[in-house]
Amino acid sequence: MDALERLIGELSRLPGIGRKTSGRLVYHLLQQSRDRMLALAAALVDVAERVHPCRGCGAPTEDEECSICRDPRRDASLLCVVEEPSAVAVLERSAAFRGRYVVLGGRLSPLEGVGPESLRIGLLEQRLATGEVREVILATNSSLEGEATATYLQQVLAAYDAVTVSRLARGLPVGGELEYVDGVTLTHAMTAREALR
Amino acid sequence: MDALERLIGELSRLPGIGRKTSGRLVYHLLQQSRDRMLALAAALVDVAERVHPCRGCGAPTEDEECSICRDPRRDASLLCVVEEPSAVAVLERSAAFRGRYVVLGGRLSPLEGVGPESLRIGLLEQRLATGEVREVILATNSSLEGEATATYLQQVLAAYDAVTVSRLARGLPVGGELEYVDGVTLTHAMTAREALR
Numbered sequence: 456m457d458a459l460e461r462l463i464g465e466l467s468r469l470p471g472i473g474r475k476t477s478g479r480l481v482y483h484l485l486q487q488s489r490d491r492m493l494a495l496a497a498a499l500v501d502v503a504e505r506v507h508p509c510r511g512c513g514a515p516t517e518d519e520e521c522s523i524c525r526d527p528r529r530d531a532s533l534l535c536v537v538e539e540p541s542a543v544a545v546l547e548r549s550a551a552f553r554g555r556y557v558v559l560g561g562r563l564s565p566l567e568g569v570g571p572e573s574l575r576i577g578l579l580e581q582r583l584a585t586g587e588v589r590e591v592i593l594a595t596n597s598s599l600e601g602e603a604t605a606t607y608l609q610q611v612l613a614a615y616d617a618v619t620v621s622r623l624a625r626g627l628p629v630g631g632e633l634e635y636v637d638g639v640t641l642t643h644a645m646t647a648r649e650a651l652r
Numbered sequence: 653m654d655a656l657e658r659l660i661g662e663l664s665r666l667p668g669i670g671r672k673t674s675g676r677l678v679y680h681l682l683q684q685s686r687d688r689m690l691a692l693a694a695a696l697v698d699v700a701e702r703v704h705p706c707r708g709c710g711a712p713t714e715d716e717e718c719s720i721c722r723d724p725r726r727d728a729s730l731l732c733v734v735e736e737p738s739a740v741a742v743l744e745r746s747a748a749f750r751g752r753y754v755v756l757g758g759r760l761s762p763l764e765g766v767g768p769e770s771l772r773i774g775l776l777e778q779r780l781a782t783g784e785v786r787e788v789i790l791a792t793n794s795s796l797e798g799e800a801t802a803t804y805l806q807q808v809l810a811a812y813d814a815v816t817v818s819r820l821a822r823g824l825p826v827g828g829e830l831e832y833v834d835g836v837t838l839t840h841a842m843t844a845r846e847a848l849r
Contacts, residue, residue, distance in 0.1 A: 457714055458702045462695040469677050480666050482738050485703065485712050486757065492700035498659040499693035502678070503686045505655050515682050517654055541679050560683070
């Protein structure tokens, strides 16, 4: 197989990139300078060689511990459990949370063969063993698999009865209109309605 | 800037890939094995180092001349001028054309600073100088810029009065319904209607 075909093949293995898009990207790169291609290749090699999961939370980092785990100003008594590193990025942007994280590295999915042993539950238990944690916020996705993962973690956390366990609130998106909200979310928003006075 | 940020930045410079998609792709790669990232990097380096424009037509190839230019069974009297290598791929799949190509490497676009000197018009004239070419098919896109490029090439080709110049037919897509065809295409299809008897 020639170099072009191989590159198109490699790119089209990325999620959301089919062979047509992949071909378009490669022809675009060919039209740009050779240096752009080499810069992209070098960036990939750098990440492959230098980035690994943080010892403290599992998020990708170049150091032994990520900047959040190293930051002494973060509240060690609050632990937020997320599925993917992208969730950490989103929460950090919102600045709604100043505690620490555990990145599971996925969600329970029997169909895809992902059981508890594939997730970083050991890291979560390691954090709990320090005795510093007061509350664990289960911030897995609100999908079927995310809910199943949260339910499983609740069972794991049952052994730590001094620790509060919570889940991100579900309801209407702020600024959203009732008309566009799906029925399940609306039912939940109604059930979990907040008293005003 | 750290390795992750740099890779996300490099990927987001590709067309149609914003920072969010780029982040998603990088996190996906991190979840896969390191080898997948290195394979993608190696494929990029290979293309950057080994692929260059074909001496005969300008399409990307690893050899001095591409397989189409080398093929003695191709009709050297027919020359099809396209904007991008992707157009060659599309025409080859349809098997509607058995002549040779010239890949311009773009289209005239004063707004983007692309003038005739940026296109492979020299290659076209080189082919015409052999005296073998009987017909040049201008297969640039049917966009404003593609039409402008075709008009410009028609002027260049005016010097070769023994050569027929043609343009791909425009009209209804085969299998398409009138209802969904835009007005300009429909007007053209009406004007260029084909006599049945």
